[in-house]
Amino acid sequence: MDVIVTDIAIVGAGGAGLRAAIEVAEQNPSLKIALISKVFPMRSHTVAAEGGAAGVVKPNDSFDLHFDDTVSGGDWLCDQDAVDLFVRAAPEELTRMEHWGCPWSRDADGRVAVRAFGGMKTERTWYAADKSGFHMLHTLFQTSLKYPSITRYDEFYSTELLVEEKRCTGLVAIELRSGKLVAFRAKAVILATGGAGRVFPFTTNGAIKTGDGMAMAYRAGVPLKDMEFVQYHPTGLPGTGILITEGARGEGGLLTNRDGYRYLQDYGLGPPDPWPRNKAMELGPRDRLSQAFWHEQQKGRTVETPFGDAVNLDIRHLGEKKIDERLPMVRELAISYVGIDPVHAPIPVRPVVHYTMGGIDTDIDAATPLPGLFAAGECACVSINGANRLGSNSLAEILVFGARAGRSAIAFAQANPHGSERAAKARADEAQAKIRALFLNDGTESAPALRRAMNETMESGVGIFRTEESLQQSCAVLADLRTRFAQVRLEDRSNVFNTDLVQVLELGAMLDVAQTMAEAALTRTESRGSHQRLDYPKRDDEDFLAHSIASYSSGERPAIGSRNVVITRSRPGERIYGGGGS
């Protein structure tokens, strides 16, 4: 087995991982950085983010307003010290992106333009047309090429963390090109592996978003926090789940039902002004909009399409010029994938799994409870997103907390030596033995069949609305799948680019993550943000103003505990949208 010795290992090379790597390279060029990803950096799913990144920049805006929007948007499950830090750091980080060349869209006077976004009281979302994530990712990737201390390990699939005497000392990864297992010995490790939308069948998430980092941390004894909070984006294309950005509504897009009626006014989001009103109607938060769709569907007022029920997203009134300037990708995607030109017809859309609010338990310095292990981005839960993330906070989050993770990892790496080579090798040998067992044992369970069963039970039991019964059922199915997974069959026994092996390992990760989502949802007998229980429709601050903490125990269901939310200055109140909120 190859052993690579580095100072800081970063797993995941999307927005958060690249930002962390650059921070380390800039702050301490003498530290060796291994940037490890299962894909080339520019394939990371940051690339698919469209609408923009939030950061206070206009004179009529303030940190307090961004704080309030974020905390109420998250239904008071956000840690307020983290939100405070986040809103203050975001503009600086977005400015830094500008200095690195990010092609932000501009106002006529040359200043960076901002647009309205769901749940935000004022325009504060920086955007690069409707490819903001794409431009941020490529800017970060290309900028990262400047730094000789960053060594990239592209297409290395990380399988587990090295833990020695309760400290993270590296990780084990498979070099996909050769099939060889490689041990990375590092003084500090940062996980930036993204979310886990692929546990659901219908998602905006690319095929790579399988929760690998979450599962790696979880199995190493680091809890996963608030996993029951899964965001449905209200506007995905039926069939493929391709994202149609909230920016479309930020620019003035309207949602109508089969009767051409702006149904959101029936769900506390009115009045239905003809112009965009912040925090109202189409600019309400994602959880409320996705839930409103479900109610419309129950009432039979949605539009039938060959790929399920939908509502109409109408941007025709923006006109071709504005659509091409602000929303060119929306137009291109709608034409290509549903055969509709939004200049001439409304786009059919429906809610689609988009984002995991929960993730690896970290503090505001991106540190996990396991010394030497840090996490940032969608794989982490700081938590600034609480029970419902506001659109455009996550592109800012990957920068703010990616950079913080970098700084925290530097401090840790400077204060701690490497773990022992012998312990690393022993752990890596164990990891190798597990993979070898997949090659040697003739398993009986089909990985695609297990994955389909997982997808189905997550959708039927752990979707937009949940009940005790649906969750019990899903928890039982997932526990059974977890047992069956021990007998999974690896079909491809070759070494070079064994993507069957990768998919089997990803499935193992997804099953762990799915279990934490379902079990945490079962435990939370209240409704808050994106977690809606038909049997417990009210928020219950008495018992549940707390994070859920899911801990791993081998072969068992996760143990679900809780931890108090950090409240500094905003007492839980009513979330007010519509006429009263703007």
Place this chain on the structure above:
Amino acid sequence: MSETITIRVLRYDPDKDAEPRFDDFIVPYRDEWVVLDALAYIKEVLDPSLAYRGSCHMAVCGSCGMMINRQPKLACHSFIRDYRGQLVTVEPLDHFPIERDLIVDQDGFIEKLSSLYPYLVTEHDKPLSEGPNLQTPAQLAAFRPFTQCINCLLCYAACPQVAINEAFSGPAALAIAHRYNRDSRDSGEELRSEITDSHHGVWDCTFVGACSEVCPKNVDPAAAIQRTKISASFRWLKARLLPGGTP
């Protein structure tokens, strides 16, 4: 029996195969499917050992470039309805070494890109306290088309020069260099000219324009290269004619 379509896929596993071969797979025909969906079906149902790259399924991550009926295409943006009644032949991108099946070695591209200073070069670091640079919409428009490159490498597969000259920087890398050269905030053109103006930079391009034709994002690398040639000619003249220039 419901309609099907045959997908012929190039297969190659360096551990087992002396030569690449083709395998035919009969998959269900579905109007809304792209070739990437058909490959996923093959992998899930017919042959789990099939190796290919793909992720976003919305033509932005650039993973799934491959030759489809001999044309460089994104598999996620190529609908099988456009091939109805035909055999669909899928091969790895031309002009790259095959690693396995549809997966090619892209390291060469990243090396070429890295050599071109593909980031904003400024004379001094601007402090964050000074806030963002001003850049008018017109200044943005001057380089914005060249920011759209998703690094899918279809242009390398289309380029006849890449085929015969391994050292050529190639369309995407030169387009990205041009993107920074045209950016009002950048002053790195001279630095990049070491490579762009060199033999394996823009002068290797024979202006066939195939790169721009196949680009799924309308980047027009051919235009980027032609414009760089003009700038390079001026630099060459300037260096020889102006006082202090190199004779």
